[in-house]
Amino acid sequence: MKMVEVRLENLTKYFGSIRAVEGLNLKINDEELIVLLGPSGCGKTTTLRLIAGLERPTRGHVYFGEKCVDDAPPRLRNVSMVFQSYALFPHMKVFDNIAFPLKVARWSKTDIDKRVKEVASILKIENLLERKPHELSGGQQQRVALGRALARKPDILLLDEPLANLDAKLREAMRGELKRLQKEFKCTTVYVTHDQIEAMSMADRIALLNNGKLQQVGTPEELYNAPKNIFVASFIGTPSMNLLDCSYIEEKGILDFGSFTIKMPEDIKSGLSGRSELVFGVRPRDIDVSKNEKPNALESKVYVAEPLGEEMLITLDIKGIRIKAVSPFIPDVKIEEKLWVSFNLNKAHIFDKKGGEALHQRYNGSNKCKKLLDEMTSEKQETIKENLIRSH
Numbered sequence: 604m605k606m607v608e609v610r611l612e613n614l615t616k617y618f619g620s621i622r623a624v625e626g627l628n629l630k631i632n633d634e635e636l637i638v639l640l641g642p643s644g645c646g647k648t649t650t651l652r653l654i655a656g657l658e659r660p661t662r663g664h665v666y667f668g669e670k671c672v673d674d675a676p677p678r679l680r681n682v683s684m685v686f687q688s689y690a691l692f693p694h695m696k697v698f699d700n701i702a703f704p705l706k707v708a709r710w711s712k713t714d715i716d717k718r719v720k721e722v723a724s725i726l727k728i729e730n731l732l733e734r735k736p737h738e739l740s741g742g743q744q745q746r747v748a749l750g751r752a753l754a755r756k757p758d759i760l761l762l763d764e765p766l767a768n769l770d771a772k773l774r775e776a777m778r779g780e781l782k783r784l785q786k787e788f789k790c791t792t793v794y795v796t797h798d799q800i801e802a803m804s805m806a807d808r809i810a811l812l813n814n815g816k817l818q819q820v821g822t823p824e825e826l827y828n829a830p831k832n833i834f835v836a837s838f839i840g841t842p843s844m845n846l847l848d849c850s851y852i853e854e855k856g857i858l859d860f861g862s863f864t865i866k867m868p869e870d871i872k873s874g875l876s877g878r879s880e881l882v883f884g885v886r887p888r889d890i891d892v893s894k895n896e897k898p899n900a901l902e903s904k905v906y907v908a909e910p911l912g913e914e915m916l917i918t919l920d921i922k923g924i925r926i927k928a929v930s931p932f933i934p935d936v937k938i939e940e941k942l943w944v945s946f947n948l949n950k951a952h953i954f955d956k957k958g959g960e961a962l963h964q965r966y967n968g969s970n971k972c973k974k975l976l977d978e979m980t981s982e983k984q985e986t987i988k989e990n991l992i993r994s995h
Contacts, residue, residue: 607668607758607791608633609654614663616649623649625815627663636785636792638802641812641838647795650812651761654793655682667758683752684761687768689744691736697723697747698732704755722750725787742773749781753788760785762794766801778804799839803827811835833959836884836952842916845890845926847883848956851875858883862922863901868948874963875953881962884952890928891945892917900943908936919944 609631616624624646631637639647652658654665656677664671672680683704691700698719705715723729726746736744745765752760765781766774782805785792796802802809803823810820811834819831830836836844849858856872857864858881865883867875875881893900903919903926910932917928919942928944936942953963 609759609791609793610666611650611654612664612666614650614653614665615661616646616653616658617661622815624653627812627815627817629810629817629820631791631793632807634789634791635807636782636794636805638794638796638806638809639812640796640799640802640806640809641818642797644814645812646815647797647812648763651684651763651793651795654759655684655761656680681755681758682761683755683757683759684763685748685752685765687764689736689748689765689768691744691747691751693736695735696732697728697734697736697739700736700747701732701750701754704751708755718754719750722754725784726750741769742777745769745777749784753784753790757790760788760790760792762792764796765794766796774801781805800841803839811838813838829961829964830884830952831961833882833884833954836954836961840886842887842927842929844884844886844952846954847885847924847926849881849883851878851881853877860924862924865946865948871948871951871953871963878955878962880956882954882956882959884954885926885946886950887916887927887929889947889950890926890930891947892919892928892930892933893943894933896943897945900945903942903944905936905938905940905942907938908933917942 611627611629614624614627614629627646627650639650641647649658653660656672656675660673664673666672667680692703695703701719701722702715705718710718719732720729723732726749728743728746728750731739731743731747736747739747745768748765762781766777769777778801794802794805806823808820808822809826811818811826813834819826819835821829826835826839830839830844833846837846847860849860851857852859852864853872853876857866860883891897891900896902901921903921906918906920906925908918909916913932914929915932915936917930917933917936919926919928921944926944951963952961954961
């Protein structure tokens with residue numbers, strides 16, 4: 604299988620006055636599984652269709668390797684696509700569904716038979732070849748659709764929410780199977796989903812989109828530990844990050860939340876000089892909850908407690924401000940019960956309230972990248988910012 608990288612340069616697509624994708628710059632490496640993630644209507648599927656050649660860009664370019672494919676029709680791009688609906692031919696047996704693109708490409712009967720059985724064996728559906736789609740479960744249909752896509756040995760595999768129609772248990776199992784198969788076939792893969800758990804568990808890198816614009820690209824670890832803005836922080840992570848409006852009182856070195864304050868460590872203060880209106884972010888798992896009072900802990904009341912086996916998700920009220928915390932199981936927690944809360948400031952995030960950008964994160968990759976960016980002109984920042992974030 605020939606491997607290629609995909610490069611999107613200033614890719615823009617409008618449908619009339621409606622913006623689908625705006626100025627997207629993204630490099631997808633050979634054999635990489637990259638996930639396009641974001642809420643409905645953010646431009647994920649449109650980007651996938653632009654790569655496939657099913658849509659033409661309003662502006663910008665799509666490159667496969669060094670070749671611009673803007674004018675190449677889908678049949679000449681050697682791209683395979685798996686849709687959410689699977690789109691299997693109901694009147695054909697599994698064998699013929701998988702063989703269909705090979706027949707169109709005029710492979711010999713011997714080569715078709717060999718390739719179909721090879722792919723079916725890898726996907727563990729060799730015993731289903733004589734069945735028709737209506738005789739298969741959802742997971743089996745998904746494997747057949749994937750087999751049909753992989754049979755023709757595509758340069759690039761495009762997956763548009765292929766697990767969306769499966770039940771939760773099967774979807775969880777198929778995430779691991781898809782990841783394993785992608786590495787086995789060594790195919791450059793672009794995977795679209797709105798499910799951030801799917802993205803975090805499967806991706807080599809994630810490209811997070813919102814309103815047609817790229818918000819951040821990086822490994823799952825980078826997006827989780829070093830979100831570059833408030834949108835990324837709120838979208839990545841389950842439960843989502845607590846984001847609390849506050850003011851920075853520089854002369855006292857504290858964050859003022861109205862009903863309580865937090866004293867900032869010295870290394871955080873230096874990055875907040877001259878800032879006033881901020882958003883303080885802390886993940887639910889970075890909050891300590893106790894029935895016993897501790898130094899510097901804040902008094903809170905239980906709004907609701909949700910047992911999750913060994914852990915529990917507790918919604919707490921701190922003098923009118925609600926936060927969520929994930930804690931080891933605490934027996935007999937009651938609504939309105941008093942608990943003491945403290946934040947792990949070593950894992951805190953601070954954002955500018957107006958612009959939304961991250962001002963502080965204790966994550967080496969992000970901080971190193973931000974320092975380099977701060978030392979550059981705005982023009983240079985725009986041209987190399989994405990590469991810096993990815994490389995660190």
